[in-house]
Amino acid sequence: MRSCTSVIQAIGNTPLIELGRVGKDLPAKIFAKAEFMNPGGSMKDRIALRMIEDAEQAGRLKPGDTVLEETSGNTGIGLAIVCAIKGYRFVAVMSEGNSPERRQILRALGAKVELVPQGEGGKPGQVTGKDLELVEQRAKELEKQLNAFWINQFHNPSNCLGHYSTTAQEIWEQMEGKIDYFLDVVGTSGTFTGIATALKEKDPNIKCWVVEPASAPVLAGKPVTDPKHVLQGSSYGKVPELWQPELCDGYITVTDGEAIRAARRLATEEGLLVGYTAGGNVAAAIRMAGWCDPGTRIATILCDSGMKYLSTDLFK
Incomplete structure (x- = not known):
């Protein structure tokens, strides 16, 4: 491995990890992009x-x-x-x-x-x-x-392009093009829009689903019953400008409790210390993996490090 002239050269090329423990006994396989391993601890x-x-x-x-x-x-x-x-x-x-x-x-x-x-x-x-x-x-x-x-x-369109040109290409290569579903939450929509655009260009059969808080499924066109939720940095109860609905094949919601339990399971069963939103993504992936056909391959994002939440109730 070559040395870097600065830390910005260490951005990207994060591992893709199969969640074989939290996903055990499920028909589908779950793969998570470890974006918390970037220098700043997030995607x-x-x-x-x-x-x-x-x-x-x-x-x-x-x-x-x-x-x-x-x-x-x-x-x-x-x-x-x-x-x-x-x-x-x-x-x-x-x-x-x-x-x-x-x-x-x-x-x-x-x-x-x-x-x-x-x-x-x-x-x-x-x-x-x-x-x-x-x-x-x-x-x-x-x-x-x-x-x-x-x-x-x-x-800023460069928000989407950052993930289109790097994250999506890495996921495709790491999964050898064998992807059935991609799941992610939406904040600015840069990650979802960039990755979904690139994956669908490579294989139009890949289904891209949005994960939303159960109390604020605004992208699915449902009422916001409570805008307060734990998925920090995402789902602000309004449609972001970078959102492109034609890229979305389905919507799935998670409760605060489901996101927290999944994040805690990732820490204790997979050794992956991540935040609330990563927990939300994995909670949705676990549910999807339960009703998918055997061998289905699901990709999602571990958005940021759990080190940023030690003052919260996430791991208490």
Whole structure:
């Protein structure tokens, strides 16, 4: 293995792991992309690098500029890493509802963190679409005040391209093209849109399903009964701009309890310490594996590291 000239060269090429223990006795096989093994501990490192480098190539980002982004934490951490290497000042705008570990990591990486109070009735660990609107409002204010370059991941096509060109290609190669289903939650929709587009180009028979919180299945066109859920960084109760419904073949929901139990099982049975959203993905995959034909192959994403949730109730 060659050495890296910087940590950004270590982004990507994460392992794909068959979940043979949590998936034992199920007809289908579950494979999980270990995105928590990226340098910043999440899949968002990939898009951070792609969005920065695309902006540089387009002449929109120049030496000495300040980079700004609204984030639940993971994209911000990825951007903080890339900005540290490339010499940009980075400002992360995030809700107070996100886990405190994320803001601590951001500050340790040299980022300035602008915390935005949650809306009325907000609960730590459960960031809603309303909370996100307050974060976006503050980001717009800071963009003008700081004359900063706003990455704007929710509206940035490079978000999808980061996963289209890397994550999806790796999954295809690691599974040797033998994929029946791909499952993932949707936040900005960059991961789902990018991966689903690439996989369907390679094999139109691959079915791509969205995982949503049981209380907020907005993409499935069902009512939002409670926007507060534990799947941090995803499912904000509104349809993201990058969403492409024609790529989605089906919808499956998980409860908070199912996501938590799956994350705990991944830790104790598979040795994989991951967060709530990865638990949600695997909970959905386990359910799907139970009704699929024998030998069906399901791929999903382990979004981020459980180290970012040690202050929460996830592992208590």
